[in-house]
Amino acid sequence: MSDQKNLFSSSRRQLLKGLGLVSIFPAISACAATGTSKASAGRVVVIGGGFGGATAAKYIKRGNPAIDVTLVEPNKTFYTCPFSNLVLAGERQLDSIGHNYDELQQVYGVKVVHALAQDIDPVAKRVSLSDGQSLQYDKLLLSPGIDMRWNAIEGYDEAAAELAPHAWKAGPQTLILRQQLEAMEDGDTFIMSVPGNPFRCPPGPYERASLVAHYLKQHKPRSKILILDGKDNFSKQGLFTAGWQAHYGDMIEWVSLSNDGRVVRVDAANKEVETEFGTRHKAAALNIIPPQKAGFIADRAGVTDQSGWVPVNPVTFESTQVKDIYVVGDATVAAPMPKSGFAANAQGKVAASAIVAAFAGITPLDPVWANTCYSLINPDYGISVADVYRVQDSQIIAVEGAGGLSAADASDNIRRSEAAYAVGWYNAISQDTWGTKL
Amino acid sequence: MIRSILPHKHTLHKLLLVTFFAGATSFVHAEEISSAQVKLIAGTCANCHGTDGKLAGAIPAIAGRPSTVLEAQLLAYKQGLQPNTTVMDRIAKGFSDAELSALADYFANINKD
Numbered sequence: 001m002s003d004q005k006n007l008f009s010s011s012r013r014q015l016l017k018g019l020g021l022v023s024i025f026p027a028i029s030a031c032a033a034t035g036t037s038k039a040s041a042g043r044v045v046v047i048g049g050g051f052g053g054a055t056a057a058k059y060i061k062r063g064n065p066a067i068d069v070t071l072v073e074p075n076k077t078f079y080t081c082p083f084s085n086l087v088l089a090g091e092r093q094l095d096s097i098g099h100n101y102d103e104l105q106q107v108y109g110v111k112v113v114h115a116l117a118q119d120i121d122p123v124a125k126r127v128s129l130s131d132g133q134s135l136q137y138d139k140l141l142l143s144p145g146i147d148m149r150w151n152a153i154e155g156y157d158e159a160a161a162e163l164a165p166h167a168w169k170a171g172p173q174t175l176i177l178r179q180q181l182e183a184m185e186d187g188d189t190f191i192m193s194v195p196g197n198p199f200r201c202p203p204g205p206y207e208r209a210s211l212v213a214h215y216l217k218q219h220k221p222r223s224k225i226l227i228l229d230g231k232d233n234f235s236k237q238g239l240f241t242a243g244w245q246a247h248y249g250d251m252i253e254w255v256s257l258s259n260d261g262r263v264v265r266v267d268a269a270n271k272e273v274e275t276e277f278g279t280r281h282k283a284a285a286l287n288i289i290p291p292q293k294a295g296f297i298a299d300r301a302g303v304t305d306q307s308g309w310v311p312v313n314p315v316t317f318e319s320t321q322v323k324d325i326y327v328v329g330d331a332t333v334a335a336p337m338p339k340s341g342f343a344a345n346a347q348g349k350v351a352a353s354a355i356v357a358a359f360a361g362i363t364p365l366d367p368v369w370a371n372t373c374y375s376l377i378n379p380d381y382g383i384s385v386a387d388v389y390r391v392q393d394s395q396i397i398a399v400e401g402a403g404g405l406s407a408a409d410a411s412d413n414i415r416r417s418e419a420a421y422a423v424g425w426y427n428a429i430s431q432d433t434w435g436t437k438l
Numbered sequence: 439m440i441r442s443i444l445p446h447k448h449t450l451h452k453l454l455l456v457t458f459f460a461g462a463t464s465f466v467h468a469e470e471i472s473s474a475q476v477k478l479i480a481g482t483c484a485n486c487h488g489t490d491g492k493l494a495g496a497i498p499a500i501a502g503r504p505s506t507v508l509e510a511q512l513l514a515y516k517q518g519l520q521p522n523t524t525v526m527d528r529i530a531k532g533f534s535d536a537e538l539s540a541l542a543d544y545f546a547n548i549n550k551d
């Protein structure tokens with residue numbers, strides 16, 4: 001590990017700084033632009049106000065309020081994907097999963113700019129925004145989430161997504177799918193196409209199938225759910241399959257990759273899909289979750305690799321390709337950590353701590369992350385997978401002996417507790433990320 | 439495998455930071471892990487217990503509860519001695535006893551409101 005070297009050079013810098021010989025904060029003059037009288041300890045621009053970005057902005061300010069933090073996010077309200085499956089099932093309103101940026105600004109002093117970051121010049125350290133402004137940074141943090149790979153499935157582009165929604169970013173897409181479910185007749189089929197790994201929220205499609213089944217069971221009990229999958233196995237498979245059987249009988253059918261589950265063509269107007277070996281399926285409600293990649297701004301910053309995702313130094317989440325650009329959340333290659341909101345938040349804290357340490361000229365701390373992904377089979381029946389992660393030999397590893405799945409033979413009481421804790425988790429992570437107390 | 443977080447490479451700032459760790463009772467535990475390190479680890483708790491462990495709901499707040507109570511509870515989770523546990527047993531096993539003890543001190547010293 002290079003930490004020994006870092007420790008040496010950083011303590012040497014500390015020493016020189018103490019003697020007044022060097023300034024390690026070339027950004028100090030920039031504080032004039034912020035309008036504050038206090039000297040800035042450095043300028044950070046955060047792109048993306050979702051789970052990773054909003055958390056990082058807050059925790060940088062908590063770590064050192066003298067750091068100037070600007071968060072760039074086009075939306076004034078952020079709708080979470082977590083619990084959007086409950087909106088689909090008619091169990092929640094979209095409003096209840098919306099969060100704003102008031103607390104970040106008012107309590108933590110984060111500056112929020114509602115615009116889209118369009119380009120990044122990593123040499124001049126400048127971000128250009130859709131409103132014509134540009135922002136200078138000393139450190140840049142990206143948490144742009146995912147973009148869809150349009151046309152990776154023939155016929156599935158942005159226009160098609162208005163007819164056969166992905167609903168894999170929450171908001172208007174969630175409502176389109178909800179309307180299609182509401183318009184289904186009893187006996188109709190809901191089809192969901194699921195991509196191969198890696199993609200956002202590994203258990204998400206199967207929770208969606210569960211909660212849609214919960215809705216259909218009450219209102220259209222003769223209907224069917226067909227999951228066409230680009231994989232041969234999936235997250236929490238045993239628990240999901242048992243839960244489906246117990247609650248929904250054979251309403252949900254899962255077709256694996258090997259059994260011709262991979263969708264290769266979509267006719268969105270007719271709600272029809274074709275799989276690899278030429279089977280055609282017609283739906284009344286069609287949900288296409290396409291293959292994904294890091295949000296486009298990561299490409300502009302030059303931090304993605306051929307996979308379309310962003311490799312990072314696991315200790316700091318700084319890009320391995322471009323200095324002073326940190327990337328967290330779904331956009332990164334952080335396996336075995338999943339692409340989850342929980343993980344994005346946890347990574348945001350680690351990157352925030354590394355940025356605060358870098359401005360102070362000290363070695364980054366040893367990171368630790370946890371993740372718990374709850375899934376609801378129905379609103380009173382929850383299952384989960386949890387893990388604790390650390391860095392070993394420059395790799396992220398899941399700590400052996402920790403983590404794992406909910407017990408296969410857990411009692412109904414335990415399932416009910418897990419469903420209640422899923423709500424507790426949602427409220428806590430929302431509070432921790434945006435400040436919304438639900 | 440849990441890598442030990444004990445002294446080695448952070449010895450330098452551990453020495454600087456340990457003096458800021460609140461309360462004499464915490465000192466026994468705090469001497470092993472820097473307060474900055476504990477604060478970073480504590481970030482993992484906030485995802486379910488709210489920022490600084492203060493959010494009370496289906497999942498209880500942990501801020502301001504006695505250190506001995508928190509530590510005993512965490513160790514019971516880790517050792518699988520707490521009946522009807524859903525997830526804390528799986529999580530506590532990812533931390534060393536020294537870390538759990540330092541976390542107990544950390545949250546005990548946070549003002550509940």
Ligand SMILES: Cc1cc2nc3c(=O)[nH]c(=O)nc-3n(C[C@H](O)[C@H](O)[C@H](O)COP(=O)(O)OP(=O)(O)OC[C@H]3O[C@@H](n4cnc5c(N)ncnc54)[C@H](O)[C@@H]3O)c2cc1C
Nearest residue numbers: 048050051052081082117145201329330339340341342344
């Ligand atoms: C149906 C579903 C259910 C899920 N359930 C769970 C769950 O129960 N638990 C869990 O932990 N995770 C869950 N997830 C996963 C979770 O939503 C993601 O992992 C999480 O959102 C990732 O956070 P992020 O910060 O990487 O991206 P996001 O949260 O998507 O945030 C990215 C933000 O960046 C902004 N942005 C993008 N590009 C730019 C740009 N150029 N300029 C400015 N802003 C930009 C976007 O507007 C967006 O607000 C679920 C996902 C889905 C789809």
